[in-house]
Amino acid sequence: MNNQIEQQIQNWFSHFHAHPEISWNEIKTTAKIASILDELGVSYKTFSDVTGVVAEIGYGTEVVAVRADIDALWQEVDGVYQANHSCGHDANISMVLGALLYLQGHSLDKRIRFIFQPAEEKGNGSMAMMERGAVDDVTYLFGIHLRPVEELPFGKVTPSIHHGAGVFCEGKIVGGDAHGARPHQGKSAIDVLVAIHQFIKSIYESPFEPYSVKLTNMHAGGESLNIIPGTATFAIDVRAQSNEVLTRLQEKVSAGLTSIRTLFDVDMSYEWSDYTPAAEVSEDAASLADAAIREVVGQEHTAPAVITSGSDDFHFYTIKYPSIKATMIGVGANLSPGLHHPNMSFNRDALDIGARTLAATVLQAAIQQSPGLE
Structure with a gap:
């Protein structure tokens, strides 16, 4: 049987x-x-x-x-x-x-x-x-x-x-396109993406608490290589072994994105999705x-x-x-x-x-x- x-x-x-x-x-x-x-x-x-x-x-x-x-x-x-x-x-x-x-x-x-x-x-x-x-x-x-x-x-x-717990952040940056020879006339979305990348590398929690924050998707620009793109999309994957640490990481990411938006004077929208608890x-x-x-x-x-x-x-x-x-x-x-x-x-x-x-x-x-x- x-x-x-x-x-x-x-x-x-x-x-x-x-x-x-x-x-x-x-x-x-x-x-x-x-x-x-x-x-x-x-x-x-x-x-x-x-x-x-x-x-x-x-x-x-x-x-x-x-x-x-x-x-x-x-x-x-x-x-x-x-x-x-x-x-x-x-x-x-x-x-x-x-x-x-x-x-x-x-x-x-x-x-x-x-x-x-x-x-x-x-x-x-x-x-x-x-x-x-x-x-x-x-x-x-x-x-x-x-x-x-x-x-x-x-x-x-x-x-x-x-x-562990996990959540995604999906965002969009809207700055302004510029000619490659005249970067001062636009607001580069790539500069914003780099700033986001550098920022999330500075997020720390206790080393005794497993966690990670990383960019998992970035898209900016088209086929023309002489255009500095003003628009981009991005996604951030956030994980932690406990629900409490994940909540703190979300708060830090949100605060950082708000500061970067202000610093570069661009429109930036983002939303959190697919939260999964520990x-x-x-x-x-x-x-x-x-x-x-x-x-x-x-x-x-x-x-x-x-x-x-x-x-x-x-x-x-x-x-x-x-x-x-x-x-x-x-x-x-x-x-x-x-x-x-x-x-x-x-x-x-x-x-x-x-x-x-x-x-x-x-x-x-x-x-x-x-x-x-x-």
């Missing part, structure tokens, strides 16, 4: 890997998940205005939830821009569906909810699911994600991933995952918590609903060269390990007594 489930997980992965769809456009992915649930006889609901699926098995008033993100990235692969599952969300879908298969044979006195969430890469898919009731009555919430080889080798599994990991949820990992792969393959500078909108669920006890399980898969690399690959045997671990974790949570009950 287990061999059949493992093969089914591999088949699902092959399908989702071959059919990636970018954020908010996971139409065929949503339809495929729904058809799989139909075949399994699992009740679910989809939505008329957004992609994604929410399914349930079991009975009872309490809900233990599992989340899988379903979107792919848009990136250049071998010279061609295309949707690409280089973050491993195809693996996440397959592991969660596999966990559902492993759970179907158990008698459950709590409802187990499976949230197939769109648009994690946009940082706001979790908000859309919450607005549509995906975490109503949820007591425990579990996520799962493959980890790069430098964090976890194949066979190792961690009960918690401590993601992890708020529940010790109770992580403890349940830890016990499940030891049961499935043994103590020697149970890894400590992973602290990573990456971010994930999974953590919005606990920011918005602090009563939910949540953790994200990390699965070692010898993943390389790294997440978001266009040619990312991993040991696919990790998929069944992840599915069995997730199912065991959910069972651990499902037998927990309700608060106040003996």
Whole structure:
């Protein structure tokens, strides 16, 4: 039976890997998940205005939830821009569906909810699911994600991933074009960009707090090389291991951009977008995952918590609903060269390990007594 489930997980992965769809456009992915649930006889609901699926098995008033993100990235692969599952969300879908298969044979006195969430890469898919009731009555919430080889080798599994916080700043500079021979007649946007670059290099926080601030996009000028451009756009990526440090960095960046705008006497507009909070990991949820990992792969393959500078909108669920006890399980898969690399690959045997671990974790949570009950 287990061999059949493992093969089914591999088949699902092959399908989702071959059919990636970018954020908010996971139409065929949503339809495929729904058809799989139909075949399994699992009740679910989809939505008329957004992609994604929410399914349930079991009975009872309490809900233990599992989340899988379903979107792919848009990136250049071998010279061609295309949707690409280089973050491993195809693996996440397959592991969660596999966990559902492993759970179907158990008698459950709590409802187990499976949230197939769109648009994690946009940082706001979790908000859309919450607005549509995906975490109503949820007591425990579990996520799962493959980890790069430098964090976890194949066979190792961690009960918690401590993601950092991140946010983007997108801006536009409007000065004035000038002839290359007459720079005094314009207001160079390139000078402003250089000033922004120099400024963000002067932002400091405690070296004991991981953080980074860097320009990730700049565009100015056209084909004519004798025109000093007055207009430019830019983007800044800001990250920190804690939500508090990220807030301070945002304040410093905003203050600096305001000062630069005044110094160069240009129009400059900017806005913050795609904020993703740092992890708020529940010790109770992580403890349940830890016990499940030891049961499935043994103590020697149970890894400590992973602290990573990456971010994930999974953590919005606990920011918005602090009563939910949540953790994200990390699965070692010898993943390389790294997440978001266009040619990312991993040991696919990790998929069944992840599915069995997730199912065991959910069972651990499902037998927990309700608060106040003996």
